[in-house]
Structure formats: structure tokens, C-alpha cells
Amino acid sequence: MPVTRGFFGRRDRRERSHRLPPGQYDAGADWPVLTAEATPVIRPEDHTMTVDGLVERPTTWSWPELQALPGSSYAGDIHCVTTWSKLGTRFAGVSVDTLLEAAGPRPEAAYVMAHSTTGYTTNLPLADVTGGRAWVVWEHEGRPLPVEHGGPARLLVPHLYFWKSAKWVTRLELMARDRPGFWEQNGYHDRGDPWLEQRYQGDP
Amino acid sequence: MTTAPAGPWTTGRIAEVERPTDRLVRLRLEVADRVDHLPGQHYVVRLRAPDGYTAQRSYSVASDPVDPLLELMVECLPDGEVSSFLHDEARVGDVLELRGPIGGWFTWTGEVPAIGIAGGSGVVPLVAMLRYADRLGLADRLRVVAVGRTYADLPYAAELERRGAFLALTRENHHDRVAHPPYPDELAPLVDGVERAYVCGSVGFASFATRLLGEVGVLARTIRVEQFGATG
Numbered sequence: 100m101p102v103t104r105g106f107f108g109r110r111d112r113r114e115r116s117h118r119l120p121p122g123q124y125d126a127g128a129d130w131p132v133l134t135a136e137a138t139p140v141i142r143p144e145d146h147t148m149t150v151d152g153l154v155e156r157p158t159t160w161s162w163p164e165l166q167a168l169p170g171s172s173y174a175g176d177i178h179c180v181t182t183w184s185k186l187g188t189r190f191a192g193v194s195v196d197t198l199l200e201a202a203g204p205r206p207e208a209a210y211v212m213a214h215s216t217t218g219y220t221t222n223l224p225l226a227d228v229t230g231g232r233a234w235v236v237w238e239h240e241g242r243p244l245p246v247e248h249g250g251p252a253r254l255l256v257p258h259l260y261f262w263k264s265a266k267w268v269t270r271l272e273l274m275a276r277d278r279p280g281f282w283e284q285n286g287y288h289d290r291g292d293p294w295l296e297q298r299y300q301g302d303p
Numbered sequence: 304m305t306t307a308p309a310g311p312w313t314t315g316r317i318a319e320v321e322r323p324t325d326r327l328v329r330l331r332l333e334v335a336d337r338v339d340h341l342p343g344q345h346y347v348v349r350l351r352a353p354d355g356y357t358a359q360r361s362y363s364v365a366s367d368p369v370d371p372l373l374e375l376m377v378e379c380l381p382d383g384e385v386s387s388f389l390h391d392e393a394r395v396g397d398v399l400e401l402r403g404p405i406g407g408w409f410t411w412t413g414e415v416p417a418i419g420i421a422g423g424s425g426v427v428p429l430v431a432m433l434r435y436a437d438r439l440g441l442a443d444r445l446r447v448v449a450v451g452r453t454y455a456d457l458p459y460a461a462e463l464e465r466r467g468a469f470l471a472l473t474r475e476n477h478h479d480r481v482a483h484p485p486y487p488d489e490l491a492p493l494v495d496g497v498e499r500a501y502v503c504g505s506v507g508f509a510s511f512a513t514r515l516l517g518e519v520g521v522l523a524r525t526i527r528v529e530q531f532g533a534t535g
């Protein structure tokens with residue numbers, strides 16, 4: 100591919116924060132709300148979480164049962180494909196490992212489809228939601244997660260672009276084969292690593 | 304919902320450059336192995352430095368799909384890496400890496416009566432929709448509200464107005480309309496009978512416009528949002 104005449108990159112590109120993946124800007128204290136769909140109204144007490152598909156023991160947790168699981172938190176950065184990043188933010192909930200341990204993934208399970216109450220779906224390799232890298236969270240900065248950010252509970256997969264962190268998540272479906280979710284059918288990448296700029300289908 | 308695979312990487316040769324204001328640059332490109340786009344889709348532009356460093360950003364297509372050239376309108380952000388390069392450096396004959404068209408969600412081909420509300424450079428995909436609608440005689444199926452600070456700041460202001468868009472300027476009186484974001488009673492008559500709403504602009508603008516549509520009774524599930532531009 101051709102070199103772009105006159106382009107040398109931003110003067111300060113080498114000094115830019117090593118925490119910002121390429122093409123991202125620091126949103127600072129802002130946490131933009133991305134509304135490709137309507138914000139649903141969900142009472143926490145009605146919210147449940149299910150792990151099913153290719154598992155030994157399909158399991159559903161009620162809201163109190165979910166809260167009673169061993170807690171786990173994340174403090175770090177999040178990156179949205181629309182180019183904002185939010186650095187040093189904190190969430191608390193339960194590790195996806197804890198949920199999977201209870202449900203017992205079958206050996207052939209290799210992918211996950213996250214489903215939300217709105218019908219939104221997003222697909223992930225199982226390896227991206229295990230090993231302490233993914234959570235179901237209901238607290239942000241010590242307060243209940245606001246509904247516009249996915250409250251009562253959302254998936255959190257901070258090392259991937261944020262559309263993978265499905266808001267209002269109610270179900271993780273384990274699958275043997277990958278299947279595109281909502282944005283992925285609309286041309287977005289199946290994995291979405293911000294450091295590789297995996298924005299669209301066909302990106303590296 | 305249809306699957307919309309993104310086109311592969313290709314190149315585009317800049318055939319025309321115009322700088323309508325000191326913040327905007329309009330590029331018209333000859334795209335190699337071009338794939339037809341749908342109104343509302345975008346392209347990725349990738350710049351490449353001699354040492355292999357690259358920077359890529361998305362830009363909505365403004366042109367009608369039948370236009371032989373691909374038109375982009377880029378707003379120069381202070382200290383923006385790609386937008387200020389395109390604004391300050393790009394000239395006729397330069398070749399840029401391009402990928403597209405991309406996006407299967409924020410597209411309109413006249414299948415339903417719709418409204419589009421855009422702020423600032425968010426008008427670009429709506430310009431493509433309006434040009435397409437005019438050519439096919441579908442203009443009565445697409446109403447557009449364009450919001451800008453001033454007439455001069457708003458990309459395509461004159462064309463939007465000529466094609467019947469409602470202009471809401473927030474920092475400047477326009478004809479007899481006093482500077483203000485669109486009011487619910489200005490929007491209400493325009494949403495009558497529409498089955499889909501397109502919102503495009505900054506994150507702040509998109510939440511404003513989505514709320515406003517809700518206030519005039521547009522069902523949230525009919526709203527499609529595309530966000531870009533400064534947060535303000």
C-alpha cells in the first residue's frame with residue numbers, strides 16, 4: 100500500500116499515552132452513552148442471569164443469588180469503537196469465570212453469544228471471557244450501574260471494544276461455532292481488539 | 304437485518320479538493336475497484352507514514368451512489384491527526400488508502416418514510432440520503448433536520464436548505480428563527496407518519512436528539528444512531 104504523501108503522523112505520536120490504543124482519544128471524566136437502541140426499564144429484582152448452551156448444568160441466577168456470588172472488580176481502561184477511551188474506571192460484580200465454573204462448559208464450547216433483554220447480541224471467543232478477563236458488573240465507581248450504561252447488570256470485557264460488553268446482559272450462550280451478533284452482522288469485527296484496531300469485518 | 308460485509312482495502316485518488324470554510328475540506332475521490340455504497344454508509348481512510356506508521360479514521364459518504372466520484376466532507380478538529388492532515392495537506396493527485404463501504408445499520412434506501420436529525424458534520428450521511436432521494440423521486444419520504452452553530456459552520460447548509468431540510472442554528476438567527484436547538488413543536492409536524500429516525504452527530508448531540516424524538520412520540524426502537532465528532 101502506498102505511503103501517503105506528506106504524512107508523518109502526529110508530531111507527538113510517540114509520547115501519546117501508552118494507554119490509548121491507536122485512533123482513540125481520552126474522554127476524560129465523560130462516559131458517553133451510546134444508544135443504538137432504546138434504554139429498557141428493568142427492575143433489578145426482576146433481573147436474572149443465565150449461562151446455557153454447551154454447558155453441563157444450564158444455570159440461572161436470580162438477582163439476590165447473583166449478588167451472593169463471590170464478588171470481583173475491575174479497575175482500568177475501556178475503549179469504544181467510536182474512538183473514545185475512558186481511563187482508570189472501576190466496576191464491580193462477578194467474574195464470568197465464577198458463572199462458568201457453576202455451569203461447567205462442555206469441551207466443545209469455544210464461543211459465547213451474550214444476549215441482553217433488548218434482544219441485542221454480541222459474539223466472543225470463549226477464551227476472551229475466561230481467565231479473569233470478563234465480568235458481569237452492576238456497580239460503577241461504587242454506585243449501582245446506571246440504566247443508560249447497562250444497569251442493572253452488563254457484561255464487561257475491557258480488553259475488547261466496548262460493544263462486546265453487552266448492556267442489560269441476561270444470558271451467556273456457549274457455542275461450538277462462532278455466529279455473528281448484532282453489530283457483527285452489520286459489518287463489525289468478530290473479536291474487536293482495540294490495540295489491533297479490529298473495528299470491521301476483515302480488519303487484521 | 305441484512306449482513307453487510309465491509310469492502311476490502313483499496314485506494315482512492317483525490318480528483319477534487321475544496322475548502323468551503325477554514326474548518327472543512329471536501330474531497331472527491333476516484334476509487335479503484337469501487338463497491339457501490341448505500342446512502343448512510345461510510346469509508347475508512349488510512350494514512351501511512353514513510354516509517355510504516357498508520358492512522359485510520361471513518362468518514363461518511365456524502366455522494367449519491369451513482370456519482371462517479373466518492374465524496375467525503377471532513378471537519379478539521381484542532382490537533383486532529385487525520386482530519387488536519389486532510390485539511391492542511393491533501394491535494395489533487397494524492398492517493399489515499401480506503402476501505403468501504405461499511406455499515407449495514409445506518410442506511411436508508413427509501414423503504415420507509417423517515418426523519419434524519421444531524422448535528423454539525425453528522426449531516427454528511429443525510430446529504431447522501433437526500434441526494435439519493437431526490438434522484439429517485441423519494442424526497443417526500445425523507446425529512447431532515449440539520450443542527451449547526453452558524454450557517455457558515457454547517458457543512459452543506461445551502462444544499463440542505465435547497466433540498467427542503469429544516470435548519471436549526473444554535474448561535475445565529477436564521478431568517479426569522481431565533482438561535483436555539485430544535486424545539487419539540489418544530490419537530491412534531493416532521494415526525495408525522497415516519498417509521499424510522501436517523502440520528503447522527505456527536506455523542507452529546509445524539510443523546511439530545513434521541514430524547515427530543517422521544518418527546519414527540521417517536522418510538523425508541525425505530526431510532527438508529529451514528530455517533531462521531533466532538534463530545535460537546
Ligand SMILES: Cc1cc2nc3c(=O)[nH]c(=O)nc-3n(C[C@H](O)[C@H](O)[C@H](O)COP(=O)(O)OP(=O)(O)OC[C@H]3O[C@@H](n4cnc5c(N)ncnc54)[C@H](O)[C@@H]3O)c2cc1C
Nearest residue numbers: 124360361362363377378383384385386427531532533534
Ligand atoms: C461512522 C463514522 C463516520 C464519520 N463520518 C465523519 C464525517 O463524515 N466527517 C467528519 O469530519 N468526521 C467523521 N467522523 C469522525 C472521524 O472518524 C474522526 O473521528 C475525526 O475526523 C477526528 O479524527 P482526527 O484524526 O482528526 O482526530 P484525532 O487525532 O483522533 O483527535 C484529535 C483530538 O480531537 C479530539 N477528538 C477526536 N475525536 C473526537 C471525538 N470523536 N470526540 C471528541 N473529541 C475528539 C480529541 O481530544 C483528540 O485529542 C466519523 C466517525 C465515524 C465513527
